[in-house]
């Protein structure tokens with residue numbers, strides 16, 4: 001029975017300036033042996049405070065896209081704008097969290113969290129106070145002086161999130177941040193992470209190959225085609241009874257629309273076992 005899921009194309013944003021605007025973005029990698037076209041013709045606007053997920057098969061250019069937004073490398077075609085201005089390099093306004101937590105084992109949790117602030121030469125007393133506040137918010141207030149090896153995988157990823165947030169970026173890029181975690185931990189951490197990011201008013205791009213994670217955690221899903229990655233479709237997620245406030249990831253998974261979205265996106269991704 002249909003629950004009336006609306007998986008409609010997203011209308012163009014209105015007059016308000018987009019927080020992030022990708023305009024005809026393309027990227028080719030050049031190596032001595034070959035040229036690889038990783039992305040082609042990507043145009044996408046994100047409003048401030050929006051949570052968008054990007055899904056697509058391995059190798060379709062998801063990480064490449066985040067690297068362009070993070071200013072780690074320039075696009076070979078098109079433009080990437082943040083607050084209407086072209087990205088020219090890494091910026092404090094953009095935080096980037098990776099699949100691996102990259103915590104330093106010899107630094108305490110608190111000291112790991114202020115690493116970015118140290119590198120950027122920010123006020124460390126302020127950074128430390130902010131880190132403590134964020135660690136408390138992530139239920140890690142009792143672990144400030146512990147070391148990474150004393151924490152579980154889910155706790156370590158939360159520390160990595162806090163470290164990303166301590167430097168106060170407006171935009172947070174998450175590249176498969178939970179893929180190293182077991183499925184139960186992933187479910188538990190999703191609620192907490194979304195809660196903190198929403199509360200902090202961040203604009204978020206979540207890259208994942210996990211369709212369920214995309215549906216549960218974000219407002220809009222962008223599906224990329226196989227390489228070169230192009231936008232195959234984009235869908236705003238809607239849940240009946242939750243028009244004004246998004247359900248938490250855990251609740252979203254229990255709603256009837258979840259399965260319908262899942263099946264639709266599964267078909268769109270055209271997943272098949274290669275071999």
Ligand code: ADP
Pocket residue numbers: 029030031036037038056057058059060061062063064065227
């Ligand atoms: P995804 O994150 O979706 O798995 P990537 O963005 O990592 O995909 O990679 C997209 C394509 O670009 C892949 O074919 C990959 O092999 C290629 N690629 C990624 N990084 C480089 C690089 N530094 N040099 C050459 N090719 C690369």
Ligand code: MG
Pocket residue numbers: 062063064
């Ligand atoms: Mg990747």
